[in-house]
Amino acid sequence: MKKVSIRTLMLVTLLALYSCGPDRVDYDPGIPDDYGHLTDIHNYREWGVYNVHDPSCIKADNGYYYLYSTDAIYWPEGAVRESDTIDVGYIQVRRSPDLVNWEFIGWAFESIPEDALRHIREASGGREPHNLWAPYTKKWNDEYRLYYSASLFGANTSYIGLATSNSPEGPWKQMGCVVKTFSDDPPNAIDPSVVTDPESGRQWMHYGSYFGGMYVLELDPETGLALNEGELGSVVARRAEGETRIIEAPEVIYNPENGLYYYFVSYDPLFSHYNIRVGRSENPEGPYYDYFGRDLADEENNLPMITYPYRFEGHPGWAGVGHNAALYDDGRFFVMHQGRLAPGNHMMVLHVREVFWTEDDWPVLSPQRYAGVPQTSVSEGEIAGSWEKIRLREVEDTVTLWQGQIPPGGWHYDTLLFNNSERIHFSEDGTVLDKPGLNWTMEENLIILADAQNNSAETLLVFRGWDWENNRETVLFSGLSDEGFGIWGKRIDKD
Secondary structure, three states: OOOHHHHHHHHHHHHHHHOOOOOOOOOOOOOOOOOOOHHOOOHHHOOOOOOOOOOOOEOOOOOEEEEEEEEOOOOOOOOEEEOOOOOOOOOEEEEEEOOOOOOOEEEEEEEOOHHHHHHHHHHHOOOOOOOOEEEEEEOOEEEEEEEEEEEOOOOOOOOEEEEHHHHHHOOOOOEEEEEEEOOOOOOOOOEEEEOOOOOOOOOOEEOEEOOOEEEEEOOOOOOOOOOOOOOOOOOEEEEOOOOOEEEEEEEEEEEOOEEEEEEEEEEEOHHHHHHEEEEEEEEOOOOEOOOOOOEOOOOOOOOHHHOOOOOOOOOOOOOOOOOEEEEOOOOOEEEEEEEEEEOOOOOOOOOOEEEOOOOOOOOOEEEOOOOOOOOOOOOHHHOOEEEEEEEOOOOOOOOOEEEEEEOOOOOOOOOOOOOOOEEEEEEOOOOOOOOOOOOEEEEEEEEEEEEEEEEEEEEEEEEEEEEEHHHHHHHEEEEEEOOEEEEEEEEOOOO
8 A cells, every 4th residue: 555644644634624624715705786885986996896887808918807898887866976186088997817806997098089079970960979888809919909889879870999009008099980870871880899710810890789780890900990991791680679679789709619609699678688698600700590590680589598687585686687798718708797786777787707618519607706716526415405596588578668778767676577586406316396207417517407297308507606695605507498598506505
């Protein structure tokens, strides 16, 4: 028998104590959901994950993650909006060493670019935008490129511009217009996302919102501007009832693990039922196909749906969980989006979620926000116990929409407007309590829920994470139903 030294035994014991005892690593982010105490403009340095809307994220050469977002700020009654000592700019900028703790470092621009202002004035009869929307950033060679949108709410007199810098923190040099639209154009020139073919180096911008669907336009990689000036491109995604229902915020990312491009897009009112759908393609410019093989350019409602306003026990709920960024980081994928805190749905909090992949290469999201908990294997013994489970579904609007959005004063809190969790208990013998005919087994990182009565089964990916509602580490699952809707779960009884 091989001898084991006293030093080795001591090291093993210390590691066991570190991982299981009172000194184990605590991943509690310590970030409250409600930031009403920080809304005064003098507190902007402490905004961190707060006031985040329409994010875009990049990992820079200095090791930091940088997040750029729309100029959206929650102003409750009585909050200080202006200050003689603070110069509020345009496009919020944050950075983080770990995707959990974010530092607000300021604004990218001091003013709205003059070329964008000029176009909006001329196209709208003298009206002016008051902020910039939906930035998108990418690194190309030695240059950081920051795309941004200028528009008027409820109109497609819009402009997507480009600024560049040799640093993710600026200063930014304005390079001009990529694409602009007028009131009689089919698309709306906002919400840019740029994707590159890794083999040919060709680039495309996907953009659009509500009016006419999502468009794709080829870019000149050397300049980052349109390959053919003045072109609008072609339709790549629409939806059913497109004249009254929202589709917007395309985000396209390449998966080098399987060679496919994934097209994330948001449906429905950003203030309430905002949700994320996804399609995929072998080509960056499309066509993109959904879970059932339907072309996203057809006027249908596409699936899968991988987020929807939700509510776990002990929490008022999260609405507006859409308009996402997507990040590939050394073999792992993440999605970032806003979450609007119920019951008021005014506070906008950054949600970072890790992406997991089904056996047939569809992305599903963690039901909980990312907190840095390491992804070690989950044993079968950790599955038995009580869980909360959410089956994502669509909820009908309770008011008449205006251009696909909830009109002012139209939101009234009701827990029935969320996807609520239900209790489910996995027994050690492989049955599910109170669910006759439902049994579970575990295969590697998967839970198989077999329903003998309906002759069906659900396959759920299992992983570790942080339970933000109960402030503890736990085991989570995520998957897709046969109908193309996300399934989320978290174990809630303590170890």
